[in-house]
Amino acid sequence: MKTSEDFQAAAEEKRIYDAGIEEGAKKLTPEKIRSVFNELMQTEGGARLEAYTKACVHCGLCSDACHHYLSNDRDPRFSPAGKVKQTIIEIVSRKGKVDADFMKRACEIAFTECNLCRRCMIYCPFGIDVAYLMLFVRRACHQLGVVPQYIQDTAHSHAATYNQMWVRDDEWIDTLQWQEDEARDEIPDLRIPIEKEGADIFYSVIGPEPKFRAQLIYQMAVIMHAAGVDWTMPASQGWDNSDMCMYTGDSEMTARLKKIHFEAALRLKTKRIVMGECGHAFRSVYDVGNRLLGWKMPPLQMIHAISFYSEIIEQGRLKIAEKFDRPVTFHDPCNIVRGRGLHETARYVINQVCTTFIELEPNREHNYCCGAGGGVINCGPPFKNKRVQSNRVKADQLAAAKKKGAEVVIAPCHNCHGGLEDIIRHYELGLELKFLGDILYECIQKE
Amino acid sequence: MHEIYQLASGILVWVALIVFVGGTAGRLIRMAITARKKDAVIYQYFSFYYALRSILHWIIPFGSMSMRARPAMTLVAFIFHICLIITPIFLAAHVILIAESWGIGWAYLPNAVADIMTILVILGCLFFLLRRIVQRDVRYLSTPGDFVLLLVVAAPFVTGIWTYHQWSGFEIAGIVHMLSGELMLICLPFTRLFHMALFPFTRGYAGSEAGGVRRARDW
Ligand code: HEM
Ligand code: SF4
Ligand code: SF4
Numbered sequence: 134m135k136t137s138e139d140f141q142a143a144a145e146e147k148r149i150y151d152a153g154i155e156e157g158a159k160k161l162t163p164e165k166i167r168s169v170f171n172e173l174m175q176t177e178g179g180a181r182l183e184a185y186t187k188a189c190v191h192c193g194l195c196s197d198a199c200h201h202y203l204s205n206d207r208d209p210r211f212s213p214a215g216k217v218k219q220t221i222i223e224i225v226s227r228k229g230k231v232d233a234d235f236m237k238r239a240c241e242i243a244f245t246e247c248n249l250c251r252r253c254m255i256y257c258p259f260g261i262d263v264a265y266l267m268l269f270v271r272r273a274c275h276q277l278g279v280v281p282q283y284i285q286d287t288a289h290s291h292a293a294t295y296n297q298m299w300v301r302d303d304e305w306i307d308t309l310q311w312q313e314d315e316a317r318d319e320i321p322d323l324r325i326p327i328e329k330e331g332a333d334i335f336y337s338v339i340g341p342e343p344k345f346r347a348q349l350i351y352q353m354a355v356i357m358h359a360a361g362v363d364w365t366m367p368a369s370q371g372w373d374n375s376d377m378c379m380y381t382g383d384s385e386m387t388a389r390l391k392k393i394h395f396e397a398a399l400r401l402k403t404k405r406i407v408m409g410e411c412g413h414a415f416r417s418v419y420d421v422g423n424r425l426l427g428w429k430m431p432p433l434q435m436i437h438a439i440s441f442y443s444e445i446i447e448q449g450r451l452k453i454a455e456k457f458d459r460p461v462t463f464h465d466p467c468n469i470v471r472g473r474g475l476h477e478t479a480r481y482v483i484n485q486v487c488t489t490f491i492e493l494e495p496n497r498e499h500n501y502c503c504g505a506g507g508g509v510i511n512c513g514p515p516f517k518n519k520r521v522q523s524n525r526v527k528a529d530q531l532a533a534a535k536k537k538g539a540e541v542v543i544a545p546c547h548n549c550h551g552g553l554e555d556i557i558r559h560y561e562l563g564l565e566l567k568f569l570g571d572i573l574y575e576c577i578q579k580e
Numbered sequence: 581m582h583e584i585y586q587l588a589s590g591i592l593v594w595v596a597l598i599v600f601v602g603g604t605a606g607r608l609i610r611m612a613i614t615a616r617k618k619d620a621v622i623y624q625y626f627s628f629y630y631a632l633r634s635i636l637h638w639i640i641p642f643g644s645m646s647m648r649a650r651p652a653m654t655l656v657a658f659i660f661h662i663c664l665i666i667t668p669i670f671l672a673a674h675v676i677l678i679a680e681s682w683g684i685g686w687a688y689l690p691n692a693v694a695d696i697m698t699i700l701v702i703l704g705c706l707f708f709l710l711r712r713i714v715q716r717d718v719r720y721l722s723t724p725g726d727f728v729l730l731l732v733v734a735a736p737f738v739t740g741i742w743t744y745h746q747w748s749g750f751e752i753a754g755i756v757h758m759l760s761g762e763l764m765l766i767c768l769p770f771t772r773l774f775h776m777a778l779f780p781f782t783r784g785y786a787g788s789e790a791g792g793v794r795r796a797r798d799w
Contacts, residue, residue, distance in 0.1 A: 179618025180611045181785075188778040191721040194646055194653070202717070209720030218721060255798045256646040258638055259779055260786025420793065429624055474795030498796050499645055 151515045153282030154240050161233040161277060169276050170229035177272070178225075185266055186222055188259045189214055195263065198256035200501045201246055204525040211523070213253035213263040216242050220270045240279045243270035245516045246523070249380070249507035250467040255498060264507070268382065275382030283513025287377040290340075292386055295393055296373035297340030306368055308343040312351040320579060323358045325350070328401065329365035334441075335403035336364050337394060339375035339411045339547055346547075349409065352574040356442075359577050360450040364407075371397025374408050376417035380508030384425055391422025395432055406435035410568050412468030412546035413506060420472060437469050439545055442573060443478045446485050452578040453486055460489040461572075462531075462539035464553060465500035466546035479545065482569060486576050491539045493530055501527050503544070505552025521559045524552070528560035535564055545569045581751075588758035596762035603769030604777050611781075627788040634787020635780060637799035644799035653711075660704030663697040664733070668761070670694075673744065691744075698741045705734040725771065732767055735760035 196202050196212035205211045210219060220239045224231055231239075249264035257263075274280055280288070290299045300308075306327065313325040326332065336357070342349050357364050366372055371393045378386035395418075398406050408415055415437050423431045436444075445451040463483055469475045476497040483490050493500060504524030509516070531542060531553075542557070542564050544550050550566060557564050615622045637643040647654040668674060672688040679685035689697070709730055712722045739757035743750045767773055790798035 177618060180615035180622065181619050183611060183614070184778050184782050187772070188775045188782050190772055190775050191718065191723065191726055192653075193715065193718040193721055194650065196717040197649065198646075207716065209717040212717045212721070214721050215717065254786060255644075255790075256649075258644075258646070259775065259782045260634070260798060261782060262786065424621060471790075471796050472794050476796075495645075498798075 149241070149515050149519065151241075151281050151512070153280050153285050154237050157277070157279035158233040158237045158240075161236060161279065163230065163232055166231060166233070166236060166277060167229040170224060170273055173273055173276060174225075174229075178269070181262070181265060182221075182225075182269060185261045185263075186217070186225060189217070189261055190259075192258075195253040195257045195261070198253040200248075200252075200504060200526045201523045204523050204527075211246060213247075213257075214261075216247055217263055217266050221266050224270075224273070236274070236277060236279055239270055240274045240281070243267045243274060244281050244284070245509055245512050245519065247507060248467070248502045248504060248509050250502035251471050252467070252499070252502060255471070268380075271380065272382035272384070280381050281512040281516070283515075284377055284381055284508050284511040287511055288381045288383055288386065291376070291378050291390055295370035295390065297375045297377055298344040300340060300343055300373075302369060305343055305372060308347055309350065309366060312347050312354065316351050316354050320355060320358060323354055325354050326365045328368045329363075331402045332363050332365035333404050334362055334364040335398040335401060335406045336366050336409070337372055337374040337398075337406060337414075338366075338409040339414050340373045341375075341547060342409060349568065349570060352570050353409065353438075355579060356445075356451065356570065356573055356577065359452075359579050360445040362445070362450075365401060365403065367397040367401060369397070371395075371400075374406075374414040374418055375411065376414060376422070377508055377511055379417045379421050380413070380511070387417065387422055388425040391418055392426055394418065394422075395426075398433060403433075405433055406431075407441045408435060408437055410438045410545040410547065410570055412466040412472070413508075413548055416468040416472050437473065437475060437545075439469065439475050439479050439482060439569060442482045442569060446482060451573070453576050454578040455576060457487040457541075457572050457576050458489070459540045460491055460538045461487045461541045461543055461567075462491045462493050462534040463496075464493060464503065464542055464544040464549055465497055466544065466549045467500075467502050467506055469546065470500065471498050479569070482573075483543065486572055489538070491534050491537050493534050495530075501530055503527065503546075503549040503552035504556070506546075506548040510548060510551045517555065520552070521555050524556055525560075527553070528556050528562060531557070531562055531564060532560070535562060539564065541565045541567055541572075543567055543569055543572065581755075584755055585758075588755055588762065592758070592762050596765040600765040600768050603766075604774075607769050607774065608777060608781075622785055625788050625792055626785065627792040630787045630791030631780075631784030632787075633791060634798055635783050638783055646799075656704055656707045659700050660707075663700045663704070667694055667697045667701065667737075671740075695741060695744075698737050701737045702734055702741075705730050705737075729767070729771055729773065732760065732764050733773075736764055 191214060193212060193214065195214055199211065199213050201211040209215050220242055247267040249267060251262065251264045253263050254260055287297050290297055294300065309325045309327060316323045338350065374394050376387055376390050378390060418435060419431060461483065463479060465476050504520055504527060509520055542553060544553055544566060545568055553566055557566060641658045642648050642654060670689045671694050672691055675685055675688040711718050712726060713719060736757055739753045739760060742753040743757050786798050790796050
């Protein structure tokens with residue numbers, strides 16, 4: 134068994150250089166940390182913070198819930214309560230009297246060793262929300278200007294362009310028209326309706342779709358066309374429903390992003406919003422942004438693509454030409470399963486479209502996180518190896534499904550895709566990864 | 581000696597009870613007010629139905645995946661908690677003392693049963709202690725206070741059974757019993773033992789968010 138000294142030594146060896154953290158920390162002084170932190174405690178450190186830090190009985194029942202802990206040889210520093218101990222407990226008990234080195238380490242823990250997946254919350258007898266506490270630390274990091282460089286860059290992009298990927302307004306429209314053009318080779322009367330007032334559905338996607346995965350917009354257009362849906366996408370800001378600011382602790386920016394997204398849908402007088410296959414974006418709109426804006430629930434109905442697929446299949450608007458006949462397995466994304474209970478809906482769609490479905494174990498609310506969510510993958514290359522190593526348990530879980538015959542993994546979330554892709558490659562699992570939309574596109578009757 | 585006995589069985593009982601009740605209520609009320617100001621979501625999303633649904637799953641033995649994953653811990657924790665709460669309230673000696681001083685009374689446990697339950701509490705404490713030493717993650721999470729607290733919790737039970745059976749030095753044990761029992765009550769609102777009072781709220785809130793907003797199970 135490894136001792137804590139071994140772990141300490143290994144940690145020193147693995148110290149990762151991140152310019153955002155290092156350069157940010159150079160500008161810190163103990164006084165600044167103290168005053169920023171105390172101000173934050175005054176304004177936002179409330180009953181949840183107190184209850185979560187005080188109710189914890191240090192029992193370790195949350196440890197096995199966390200893939201970071203399980204994948205790092207059960208190093209206790211990766212246990213959920215262990216991360217709390219090293220960060221917020223320390224800051225609170227020292228009343229903010231911590232130094233720049235401490236903040237660097239706290240930043241790395243909060244940003245890269247927790248995916249905010251909330252799995253531990255359903256393993257803790259008290260329902261302690263470690264994700265909330267890690268977000269509190271991230272909020273402090275944001276206010277102190279110590280944030281990993283890559284994710285901060287996406288946050289800057291959000292602030293400057295209202296999308297995550299520095300996509301310019303004309304590039305956005307160009308992309309939609311380009312995808313429409315391409316799709317018309319296949320289906321001559323297909324349209325991607327831009328700025329259609331009064332459409333039934335406002336469809337929004339995340340910034341990386343036009344940037345790297347434009348074929349997903351193409352596929353959705355084909356699905357919309359096949360189901361005869363009256364839909365539209367906006368020509369200007371508000372098209373991007375993603376939100377890295379939610380993960381950098383920049384709540385003000387999150388509120389602005391969600392506001393412009395809702396406003397675009399309202400401006401076009403659409404009846405409801407359908408969001409593409411992304412989990413964090415869904416969380417930001419359904420669970421976080423509305424609250425920051427003072428709405429108990431979103432101001433107009435909004436659903437995830439999974440619910441939308443299920444609806445048009447159930448209504449018989451989408452016909453399956455031929456079922457997908459390779460054995461599939463399904464990765465339940467945190468933000469739409471623990472975050473919105475869409476696990477059965479997803480299984481309904483899969484069973485309608487695929488012949489053979491093999492469950493991952495554990496599954497549904499108990500599925501392990503992909504290791505990429507919560508902004509961790511967005512912290513970029515410096516942390517990639519660490520991220521992949523910190524989710525060995527996911528590789529084992531996928532390998533077990535493969536043993537039972539699974540060939541394809543369905544993950545209806547962009548973050549999960551990114552994470553699983555790296556895991557499948559690194560651990561040489563030889564599984565294919567797909568969105569639900571990829572499979573629908575392949576299997577539906579298009580005309 | 582006699583003075584300490586008088587103190588421990590007289591005024592200190594009142595002090596302990598008042599600190600326990602007042603401290604618990606005070607802290608909960610203060611948190612409720614803080615929540616109004618800074619955690620508006622708690623009131624907005626709190627749902628009695630979903631709170632209760634979650635709480636029930638977590639106070640029924642093996643009602644959650646987490647408990648099923650650790651059967652030994654679950655078994656010990658339940659037996660420990662039940663005995664810890666039931667024994668002092670329904671102990672014959674306590675019931676009689678209370679009946680004599682305040683004129684109110686209730687049913688009490690046969691002494692042999694109370695003995696067994698007391699021993700179970702002590703064994704529970706030993707189990708927790710062992711866990712804190714042996715299991716690496718729990719050891720890492722433990723603070724010195726956790727060990728002191730285990731002692732504070734075990735002390736009234738060890739000295740209680742000692743006094744009842746009149747083992748040697750039981751006069752002193754009796755005094756230590758009263759003092760440590762009072763100490764435990766006083767500690768309750770201000771230490772980790774406060775988890776007792778926080779449980780319905782943290783679990784209830786988690787259940788409300790999970791059930792009402794996230795439409796998912798949290799057990
Ligand atoms: C009603 C009054 C309660 C009392 C007086 C009480 C008291 C205690 C005590 C004395 C301990 C062991 C001390 C320690 O490890 O430091 C303990 C441990 C624990 N309690 Fe409670 N408790 C109560 C309610 C609850 C509730 C409602 C839960 C939630 C399910 C809970 C969950 C736990 C857990 C998980 C531990 C294990 C901690 C460890 O490993 O040491 N307790 N409790
Ligand atoms: S990664 Fe998930 S399970 Fe681990 S501490 Fe964070 S929220 Fe909890
Ligand atoms: S399970 Fe809950 S109470 Fe136990 S150590 Fe983890 S966070 Fe603390």
